[in-house]
Amino acid sequence: xxxxxxxxxxxxxxxxxxxxxxxxxxxxxxxxxxxxxxxxxxxxxxxxxxxxxxxxxxxxxxxxxxxxxxxxxxxxxxxxxxxxxxxxxxx
Amino acid sequence: xxxxxxxxxxxxxxxxxxxxxxxxxxxxxxxxxxxxxxxxxxxxxxxxxxxxxxxxxxxxxxxxxxxxxxxxxxxxxxxxxxxxxxxxxxxxxxxxxxxxxxxxxxxxxxxxxxxxxxxxxxxxxxxxxxxxxxxxxxxxxxxxxxxxxxxxxxxxxxxxxxxxxxxxxxxxxxxxxxxxxxxxxxxxxxxxxxxxxxxxxxxxxxxxxxxxxxxxxxxxxxxxxxxxxxxxxxxxxxxxxxxxxxxxxxxxxxxxxxxxxxxxxxxxxxxxxxxxxxxx
Numbered sequence: 526x527x528x529x530x531x532x533x534x535x536x537x538x539x540x541x542x543x544x545x546x547x548x549x550x551x552x553x554x555x556x557x558x559x560x561x562x563x564x565x566x567x568x569x570x571x572x573x574x575x576x577x578x579x580x581x582x583x584x585x586x587x588x589x590x591x592x593x594x595x596x597x598x599x600x601x602x603x604x605x606x607x608x609x610x611x612x613x614x615x616x
Numbered sequence: 617x618x619x620x621x622x623x624x625x626x627x628x629x630x631x632x633x634x635x636x637x638x639x640x641x642x643x644x645x646x647x648x649x650x651x652x653x654x655x656x657x658x659x660x661x662x663x664x665x666x667x668x669x670x671x672x673x674x675x676x677x678x679x680x681x682x683x684x685x686x687x688x689x690x691x692x693x694x695x696x697x698x699x700x701x702x703x704x705x706x707x708x709x710x711x712x713x714x715x716x717x718x719x720x721x722x723x724x725x726x727x728x729x730x731x732x733x734x735x736x737x738x739x740x741x742x743x744x745x746x747x748x749x750x751x752x753x754x755x756x757x758x759x760x761x762x763x764x765x766x767x768x769x770x771x772x773x774x775x776x777x778x779x780x781x782x783x784x785x786x787x788x789x790x791x792x793x794x795x796x797x798x799x800x801x802x803x804x805x806x807x808x809x810x811x812x813x814x815x816x817x818x819x820x821x822x823x824x825x826x827x828x829x830x831x832x833x834x835x836x837x838x839x840x841x842x843x844x845x846x847x848x849x850x851x852x853x854x855x856x857x858x859x860x861x862x863x864x865x866x867x868x869x870x871x872x873x874x875x876x877x878x879x880x881x882x883x884x885x886x887x888x889x890x891x892x893x894x895x896x
Contacts, residue, residue, distance in 0.1 A: 536808070537808020538808070539805075539810060539811055539815070540808070542770060543811065543815055546770055546773060547819065549773075
């Protein structure tokens, strides 16, 4: 027979929930989705589009050790956003 | 019926959550009723097409003639489709259609609809469907402010986090997204078995605009088709606090839980005898 005063107080499940919540939120964290702070005005992009193209091509060429002529950088406008597409032609 | 309000436009609020069953519709109905009780002119829009509930919670299900889809497809004007509340004469509902699908309405349709109504009302509150697909985008697109409803449970908080991310991508900033924590059980918090307001606030990094204690009164009120705030129960004070915070008053959110804790023996007797006298 067990008396109530012998029973060890059960640890609350809140601490477990907190730990799990932090893990869950840190993996699916919305920072990965939030782009608001990253948005650059379109005019800014248009002014520098050629420089951006050139820089991306140089970086890809150096990083992957491919000839710059095999790196193709294109811009596309989709739903009001500019998307940069970079193709690297490996053999 | 509708009067021009001297160039003023409505504040458009979406009530959303991600997860279903956390109390979005209850919050929409009761917040709308509370604002109307406070003298504001309110329109509630049920954007949960196919699974509409707002009319049921408000007890207006038998009065619906036209739905949101009828308005979008040009069969009725928004003002014709609005149903006036039975008790609160300055609150209206635009019901969703049960036979339509969410894809039959676009975010652009919703924006146009709100544009037509915004000069007639002080507040337009949109009840969003669960999920993050088309229905969610429809509900969110015309809104300036989002109330994210969650319960203190992990799946609901995780979904709320996802929804907050999407809202931020839609252009909402931290100031225009507020949290409502629903179905809080103070006893479980005291015993260390429920996440607290601060736990949730810290995890989601947003301000809490209301804490709604868990209450059987919500089920009873829904059974009667009378929103809980019109049923003379203590929970009404929580919604009044939320409405006042929306209007800019600074009331600490902790006050919301005191309402449920303050129930003493006298309240118990009042409720006991009050209930007996009620015809249900």
